[in-house]
Amino acid sequence: MNAPVYPSIFIACPCSDNVGQKAPTRSRTSNDEIDPEEEGQAFNPRAPRSTFSLFPLENLLFCEDCNQVRCPRCVLEEIVCYFCPSCLFEVPSSTVKSEGNRCTRNCFSCPICFAALSVTATGEEQTGPFILLCSHCLWSSQDIGIDFEKPTSITTQLAQKLKAANASSAASLTAPSPDSLSAARPLSPLGAGGTYLRPPSPSALPPDQTDEAEFGRLKAHYNQQKALASGDDYGGSGSLSRLMGLYSSNSGRLRSYGSGALRETVTARNKSEWRELEQLRTVEDEEDVIEKMKNAGFHGTTSQTQRIVQTHSPRLLDELRPLAALLRTKRSKRCRSCRHILVKPESKVGSIRHRIRLVAGSYIPQISISRLDHTAVNYNNLQPGSTHQFLLTVTNPLYDPINITLATPEKTPGQYPATVYILCPEFEVGATTDVWDEALGPEAKANPKVAKGKGKKTGLHATIWDSGRNWTTVVLEIVPPLLPEDVELGDDDHIVKVPILVRSVYEADIEREDTIGKEGREKKEHSYWSVLEVGRIAKKRGADEEGVRPMSIMSTTSSTAADETSGPRDRSLR
Amino acid sequence: MPPKQVKGEYIETDTGNKVSRKSNILGSQNIILGGKTIIQADCTIRGDLRRAGAPGQHGNVAIAVGRYCFFARSSVLKPPGKTHRGAFSFYPMKLGDHVFIGEGAVVEAAMVGNFVHIGAGAVIGKFAIIKDCVRIEEGTVVAPHTVIPPFSRVAGRPGVVVEELPETAQESLELKQLYRVI
Ligand SMILES: [Zn+2]
Ligand SMILES: [Zn+2]
Ligand SMILES: [Zn+2]
Ligand SMILES: [Zn+2]
Numbered sequence: 001m002n003a004p005v006y007p008s009i010f011i012a013c014p015c016s017d018n019v020g021q022k023a024p025t026r027s028r029t030s031n032d033e034i035d036p037e038e039e040g041q042a043f044n045p046r047a048p049r050s051t052f053s054l055f056p057l058e059n060l061l062f063c064e065d066c067n068q069v070r071c072p073r074c075v076l077e078e079i080v081c082y083f084c085p086s087c088l089f090e091v092p093s094s095t096v097k098s099e100g101n102r103c104t105r106n107c108f109s110c111p112i113c114f115a116a117l118s119v120t121a122t123g124e125e126q127t128g129p130f131i132l133l134c135s136h137c138l139w140s141s142q143d144i145g146i147d148f149e150k151p152t153s154i155t156t157q158l159a160q161k162l163k164a165a166n167a168s169s170a171a172s173l174t175a176p177s178p179d180s181l182s183a184a185r186p187l188s189p190l191g192a193g194g195t196y197l198r199p200p201s202p203s204a205l206p207p208d209q210t211d212e213a214e215f216g217r218l219k220a221h222y223n224q225q226k227a228l229a230s231g232d233d234y235g236g237s238g239s240l241s242r243l244m245g246l247y248s249s250n251s252g253r254l255r256s257y258g259s260g261a262l263r264e265t266v267t268a269r270n271k272s273e274w275r276e277l278e279q280l281r282t283v284e285d286e287e288d289v290i291e292k293m294k295n296a297g298f299h300g301t302t303s304q305t306q307r308i309v310q311t312h313s314p315r316l317l318d319e320l321r322p323l324a325a326l327l328r329t330k331r332s333k334r335c336r337s338c339r340h341i342l343v344k345p346e347s348k349v350g351s352i353r354h355r356i357r358l359v360a361g362s363y364i365p366q367i368s369i370s371r372l373d374h375t376a377v378n379y380n381n382l383q384p385g386s387t388h389q390f391l392l393t394v395t396n397p398l399y400d401p402i403n404i405t406l407a408t409p410e411k412t413p414g415q416y417p418a419t420v421y422i423l424c425p426e427f428e429v430g431a432t433t434d435v436w437d438e439a440l441g442p443e444a445k446a447n448p449k450v451a452k453g454k455g456k457k458t459g460l461h462a463t464i465w466d467s468g469r470n471w472t473t474v475v476l477e478i479v480p481p482l483l484p485e486d487v488e489l490g491d492d493d494h495i496v497k498v499p500i501l502v503r504s505v506y507e508a509d510i511e512r513e514d515t516i517g518k519e520g521r522e523k524k525e526h527s528y529w530s531v532l533e534v535g536r537i538a539k540k541r542g543a544d545e546e547g548v549r550p551m552s553i554m555s556t557t558s559s560t561a562a563d564e565t566s567g568p569r570d571r572s573l574r
Numbered sequence: 575m576p577p578k579q580v581k582g583e584y585i586e587t588d589t590g591n592k593v594s595r596k597s598n599i600l601g602s603q604n605i606i607l608g609g610k611t612i613i614q615a616d617c618t619i620r621g622d623l624r625r626a627g628a629p630g631q632h633g634n635v636a637i638a639v640g641r642y643c644f645f646a647r648s649s650v651l652k653p654p655g656k657t658h659r660g661a662f663s664f665y666p667m668k669l670g671d672h673v674f675i676g677e678g679a680v681v682e683a684a685m686v687g688n689f690v691h692i693g694a695g696a697v698i699g700k701f702a703i704i705k706d707c708v709r710i711e712e713g714t715v716v717a718p719h720t721v722i723p724p725f726s727r728v729a730g731r732p733g734v735v736v737e738e739l740p741e742t743a744q745e746s747l748e749l750k751q752l753y754r755v756i
Pocket of ligand 4: 335
C-alpha cells in the first residue's frame with residue numbers, strides 16, 4: 001500500500017534456523033563468543049527466506065530468559081478478551097462460541113464500501129422506520145428492501161426480516177429442499193453457512209434460503225449415504241452419524257469422527273451419489289443469470305472483494321447483506337521456547353496499558369541512520385560508484401554502559417555488491433540514566449562517564465563522530481554498485497541492503513531472587529543481525545529504454561553521475 | 575521533521591503552547607489547550623462553532639485539546655454538528671494528548687484519544703470516535719460516525735482498519751520530541 005521508505009532498518013529474528021545464512025551458527029547459545037570473522041557468513045538479506053525473519057524493532061519482543069528477540073512468529077498468543085471494534089463492548093467467550101465471531105448488537109459495515117453503517121431514522125422527529133445507512137457511499141438497507149421498527153437490536157430484527165422474506169418466497173416456490181428443515185432452524189444473518197454450493201434454481205430465492213436449502217439437501221444426501229453404508233462392511237455409518245451430529249447439534253463442540261471412513265464409503269459407492277453432488281454444484285440457471293446480469297449492467301454486479309466477504313457469494317448488488325462487525329481480540333503473548341509471558345494487556349477494552357510488556361526496544365541497542373551531508377545524498381537516488389557517507393547512531397536502552405562491536409561484510413551479499421566501510425566499528429555507549437535526568441532537560445545531560453570531546457566530528461579512522469549520554473554515532477561509508485545495463489534486473493537489485501552484526505557486551509548486576517544484596521557483576525552479551533535498507537541506486541541513463549539511448553544522452557541530467565562511475569567499474573572488473 | 579521556524583512566528587502561552595501568528599483561530603474563548611501544543615501557520619480552529627442555546631456549565635467549550643498536540647500547516651479542526659429534534663447544533667470536540675494532525679487534514683471528530691497520528695490530507699468525518707494509539711495514514715477518509723478501536727492502523731477511502739499496531743505504538747506516536755524541535 002505504502003511505498004517503501006528509505007532508509008529503513010530491520011532486525012533478523014533468529015527463530016528460524018539459518019535463515020539467510022549458510023552455516024547454522026544460530027544453534028550456539030548467546031554466551032558463546034561469536035566472532036563475525038570466524039563465523040564467516042554474513043546474514044544475506046537477499047535470501048528468499050530472509051523476508052520472513054526481518055522485522056522493524058517496534059514489532060519485536062524480548063525474552064529475558066532466552067536472551068533473545070521474539071518476533072510474531074516465535075510467540076504464542078492467548079486470547080484475553082473478545083470485543084467489538086465498533087461498539088467496543090466486550091463479548092464473553094461463551095457468547096463467541098454460541099453466536100459466532102461477529103457483533104450481535106447494532107454494528108454493521110457497508111457491503112459496498114465497508115464503511116461503518118449507522119442506524120438512521122427516516123421518519124419525522126427521529127421516528128421510525130429506521131434504516132442502516134452508509135454515510136460514505138449512501139448505500140442503505142432500504143436498497144435491499146429492509147427497514148426496522150426500532151433503532152435497537154438490529155441483529156435480531158434483521159434476522160427476522162430475512163427469515164420472513166424467506167418464508168414468503170419459500171411458500172410461493174416449489175422448494176427443492178426437504179422443507180421441514182428450512183423453517184425449523186433459526187436463521188443467522190451472520191452466516192453460519194459458508195459453503196459455495198448452490199441448489200439448481202436459487203435465483204428466485206433470497207440469499208438465506210440458498211443456505212437453508214443447501215443444508216437440507218446435504219443432510220438428505222448424507223442420510224442416504226448413511227442408509228447405504230449401514231449394510232456395508234466398511235463401518236462408515238457410525239462416523240457419518242457422528243459427522244452429521246456435528247453440524248446439527250447446537251453444542252458446536254468438535255468431536256473426532258474417526259479416520260476418514262467417510263471418504264472410503266463414498267468411493268465404495270457407485271456413482272449415483274456423486275451425481276447428486278454434481279447437481280448441487282451446477283450454479284443457477286445460466287439463462288436466468290445472464291438475463292439478470294444484463295438487466296443490472298456491469299455496475300449492478302458485485303466486485304470480488306464485495307463477494308468474498310459475504311457468505312452466500314452474491315452476484316448482484318441487490319443480493320448483498322449488511323455485514324455484522326467482526327470481533328477483535330486482546331491477546332497476551334508468550335515465548336514459544338520457554339513459555340515465559342512477554343506481553344499481557346489489561347483486559348479492559350479501551351485500555352492501552354499492559355501488565356507485562358517486554359519489548360525489544362528496552363533491551364537491545366537501537367541503531368538509526370542519517371545522512372552526513374543532507375545535500376550530497378538522496379536516498380532515492382544513490383549514485384553508483386561514488387562514496388556516500390552516513391551517520392550510524394547506536395542508542396543504549398540499558399542502565400549499564402555497553403561496548404558495541406559492529407561487523408559488516410566489506411561487500412554486501414547479492415549479485416551486485418555495494419562496498420561498505422565502518423570507520424569506527426568498536427566503541428562504548430553510555431548508560432540510559434533515570435527518567436528524571438531526562439526530564440530535567442539538556443542541562444542534566446552531562447555524564448561524567450562519557451568523556452567530553454570524544455567525538456570531534458573529525459571523520460577520522462577509528463574515532464567516533466559524536467556521542468551523548470546514551471548514544472554514540474559513527475561514520476558509515478557506502479559505495480553503491482554500478483548496475484549492468486544489458487541485464488534484466490529485479491527491483492530488489494536496485495536497493496542497497498547492508499547487513500550489520502551488532503554485538504553488545506556489558507556488565508550488569510547479578511539478578512538475585514531475594515533482591516537484597518547486589519553482590520557482584522556478571523558479564524552479559526547480546527548480538528543480532530540487522531539489515532539497513534539504505535536506498536535506491538540511481539537509474540542510469542536509458543537503463544530501461546535500450547533502443548533509444550543515443551537520443552537521451554543529451555537530455556539526461558544524471559550523465560555526470562555516469563561519468564564518475566567509470567573508475568569504479570574498472571575496479572570491479574579487475 | 576518540520577524546518578526551523580523564523581523567530582517570532584509563534585506566540586508562546588503560559589502553558590507552553592506555541593501558536594503561529596498566521597493561524598486562523600476563531601472563538602478562542604471556547605478553545606482549551608492543555609499545554610505544549612503547537613499550532614502551525616494557516617491552521618483553522620473553529621472554536622466559534624459551539625453548542626447552540628443555553629451556555630450552561632459545560633456549554634462554552636467547543637474544542638478541548640490535551641497536551642503535546644501538533645497541528646501541522648493548513649489543518650482544520652471543526653466541531654461536528656447535526657440537527658437534533660428539529661434544531662441544528664454543534665457538539666464539542668475533544669482531543670487527547672499527543673495528537674498529531676498532518677498538513678491539510680480536516681478533523682470533525684467527536685473524540686480523538688491519546689497518541690493518535692492523523693496523516694496529511696486525511697479527512698475525519700463528523701462524530702467519528704478515534705481511541706488511543708491509532709495511526710491514520712495520509713489521505714484516508716474516515717466516514718462519519720466511525721469508531722476506531724485502540725491499536726489500529728487505518729487507511730483507504732473509506733478508512734478501514736488495515737492492521738493492528740504493535741505494543742510499542744505508544745512510544746512511536748509520542749510527540750514530546752517533536753515539541754522540543756519547534
Ligand atoms: Zn522469531
Ligand atoms: Zn458492536
Ligand atoms: Zn458504503
Ligand atoms: Zn524464552
